[in-house]
Amino acid sequence: MSGDCEAARRGLDDDLGWALGAVLRGYVRAVEQVLAQLPGGTRGLQVLTAAAGPASGNQGAVAGQLGIDRTVMTYLVDDLVTAGLVTREPDPGDRRSRVLVATTAGHRVLDERRRALADVETHILAPLGAEADQLRSLLQRLACAYRSEPLTCSGVEELAAHGHSSTT
Amino acid sequence: MSGDCEAARRGLDDDLGWALGAVLRGYVRAVEQVLAQLPGGTRGLQVLTAAAGPASGNQGAVAGQLGIDRTVMTYLVDDLVTAGLVTREPDPGDRRSRVLVATTAGHRVLDERRRALADVETHILAPLGAEADQLRSLLQRLACAYRSEPLTCSGVEELAAHGHSSTT
DNA sequence: TATTGTTATACTCTATAACTATA
DNA sequence: TATAGTTATAGAGTATAACAATA
Numbered sequence: 001m002s003g004d005c006e007a008a009r010r011g012l013d014d015d016l017g018w019a020l021g022a023v024l025r026g027y028v029r030a031v032e033q034v035l036a037q038l039p040g041g042t043r044g045l046q047v048l049t050a051a052a053g054p055a056s057g058n059q060g061a062v063a064g065q066l067g068i069d070r071t072v073m074t075y076l077v078d079d080l081v082t083a084g085l086v087t088r089e090p091d092p093g094d095r096r097s098r099v100l101v102a103t104t105a106g107h108r109v110l111d112e113r114r115r116a117l118a119d120v121e122t123h124i125l126a127p128l129g130a131e132a133d134q135l136r137s138l139l140q141r142l143a144c145a146y147r148s149e150p151l152t153c154s155g156v157e158e159l160a161a162h163g164h165s166s167t168t
Numbered sequence: 169m170s171g172d173c174e175a176a177r178r179g180l181d182d183d184l185g186w187a188l189g190a191v192l193r194g195y196v197r198a199v200e201q202v203l204a205q206l207p208g209g210t211r212g213l214q215v216l217t218a219a220a221g222p223a224s225g226n227q228g229a230v231a232g233q234l235g236i237d238r239t240v241m242t243y244l245v246d247d248l249v250t251a252g253l254v255t256r257e258p259d260p261g262d263r264r265s266r267v268l269v270a271t272t273a274g275h276r277v278l279d280e281r282r283r284a285l286a287d288v289e290t291h292i293l294a295p296l297g298a299e300a301d302q303l304r305s306l307l308q309r310l311a312c313a314y315r316s317e318p319l320t321c322s323g324v325e326e327l328a329a330h331g332h333s334s335t336t
Numbered sequence: 337t338a339t340t341g342t343t344a345t346a347c348t349c350t351a352t353a354a355c356t357a358t359a
Numbered sequence: 360t361a362t363a364g365t366t367a368t369a370g371a372g373t374a375t376a377a378c379a380a381t382a
Contacts, residue, residue, distance in 0.1 A: 016307070017285070018311065020195060023307055024189075059340075070342090071342080071376095095381060121185070128310060135303070138303040238364075239350085242366085
């Protein structure tokens, strides 16, 4: 029942924040376990994914796409290279640039972890039963809406300024 | 349209992780703006909420409820006291213990920020229109399910171990 | 001079442990 | 001895800036 749940919510954040946080915490914990052995964790997987793609581009381009700092990228790629999952290939057209390429082992590990993540997603959403797809769809729509309109900075900043400006 | 959205998703995490992350990122950014002036941000609000409650208990009890480390709690309360939102009252029954009490200003700020957060939630979920409540409900159910069964460590750890164990 | 990638430094958070005053 | 709260120290993570090689 939701009795225990009510107790957890009482006096804390508002409903949405609490639920969103709880779900994400659970998801993150599960993903961390799946990616525990992979250097760089989630970001390591992102870089590996980019390196496994057809035209990954150089290190800086990948970093830019993923929103990772260039200096952090260096350490991240270092670890992936050490693990034998990625190599830094010289770019014939620009000798400053290094192109990231996934090794055979990199491709194999990537496939494995992606399958494991898919299983985790299924597992995470299991409590919702048939309505799991509904949640996926709603979240997807919301996320896409943010992309086209980056959270309407105007609106949010207004809300942040005054306490309770325009009600609906 | 979802064209731009597709581009963002391609080659990154799986759908759920990406959508969940994007939504949470947007939410966190908005909340941070709303709580920018409040010492301690989100956790500051949690502590303030507890201090404004009827029987908040001593510092350690509040820290335990909120999952905040005792040492972090000290700094957090220090800042709230400096801001004049909370006071440390001596506990008559135990001179080691300090009871957290929200000041008049603390109550006022708390009410303001809670209203502002409610507005942000409405704003954040606006793209979903009438289906916003559906998302709230689904997330709530999921979060509550995790509370009763803390993400079935057995199941997740199995999934983490092998790459692709039991396909449904 | 600008850019790619690396390295070095500093700052923020958090975690651990030591300390005090009470019990 | 154990507990409530504080303080001090160390670590991970990140950001800033300086650097070498190339354009």
